[in-house]
Amino acid sequence: AQRVTQPEKLLSVFKGAPVELKCNYSYSGSPELFWYVQYSRQRLQLLLRHISRESIKGFTADLNKGETSFHLKKPFAQEEDSAMYYCALSGQGAQKLVFGQGTRLTINP
Amino acid sequence: DTGVSQNPRHKITKRGQNVTFRCDPISEHNRLYWYRQTLGQGPEFLTYFQNEAQLEKSRLLSDRFSAERPKGSFSTLEIQRTEQGDSAMYLCASSSPGALYWVQYFGPGTRLTVT
Numbered sequence: 491a492q493r494v495t496q497p498e499k500l501l502s503v504f505k506g507a508p509v510e511l512k513c514n515y516s517y518s519g520s521p522e523l524f525w526y527v528q529y530s531r532q533r534l535q536l537l538l539r540h541i542s543r544e545s546i547k548g549f550t551a552d553l554n555k556g557e558t559s560f561h562l563k564k565p566f567a568q569e570e571d572s573a574m575y576y577c578a579l580s581g582q583g584a585q586k587l588v589f590g591q592g593t594r595l596t597i598n599p
Numbered sequence: 600d601t602g603v604s605q606n607p608r609h610k611i612t613k614r615g616q617n618v619t620f621r622c623d624p625i626s627e628h629n630r631l632y633w634y635r636q637t638l639g640q641g642p643e644f645l646t647y648f649q650n651e652a653q654l655e656k657s658r659l660l661s662d663r664f665s666a667e668r669p670k671g672s673f674s675t676l677e678i679q680r681t682e683q684g685d686s687a688m689y690l691c692a693s694s695s696p697g698a699l700y701w702v703q704y705f706g707p708g709t710r711l712t713v714t
Binding site: 496524526533536588589592 | 602603632634640642643644647654657692702703704705706707
């Protein structure tokens with residue numbers, strides 16, 4: 491079965507502190523992993539995908555196949571990072587996305 | 600705005616009524632997806648099209664739900680005999696094998712409230 495688990499529904503950190511949003515997945519095969527973000531009153535948008543191996547807005551995520559994880563990290567949080575973050579997976583060829591429940595990240599000043 | 604658009608943005612209906620939502624994908628995106636999101640949950644896949652062909656339907660999509668993409672451009676999602684449990688945000692996304700291979704771009708959603 492395809493499943494994405496984000497264990498934290500809420501995460502609150504202070505500005506300048508490191509941030510880690512956890513994501514674990516279950517998939518038989520080689521999935522594609524994504525992080526989507528939804529800022530207040532905006533639509534869901536792609537933050538990053540594992541095959542791109544890039545840093546977006548200071549965020550990085552490494553796919554760990556052994557631990558079936560795709561945690562999102564940022565070394566120094568900024569107030570504008572406050573948003574809802576969703577981890578998602580799909581099979582090869584980007585068919586349907588399977589989303590986690592999401593983590594609401596709040597950055598305190 | 601060249602992004603995915605959805606209409607209406609909000610819909611309030613009484614239980615038992617039929618509703619129809621429209622999604623206009625990004626121009627030339629040949630894949631179009633429908634998702635449903637309830638409060639506190641991530642989006643759940645409903646169905647997707649490649650051009651006008653409906654390639655996959657979730658078990659979530661009961662017989663009361665039907666989706667079409669007649670000319671391979673815009674799509675409609677119809678819910679017949681709405682129930683209170685249908686209250687949710689309905690999201691549409693589109694993608695293409697372009698520069699960001701098959702990445703899905705989302706619309707703003709249609710929020711349905713069934714009273």
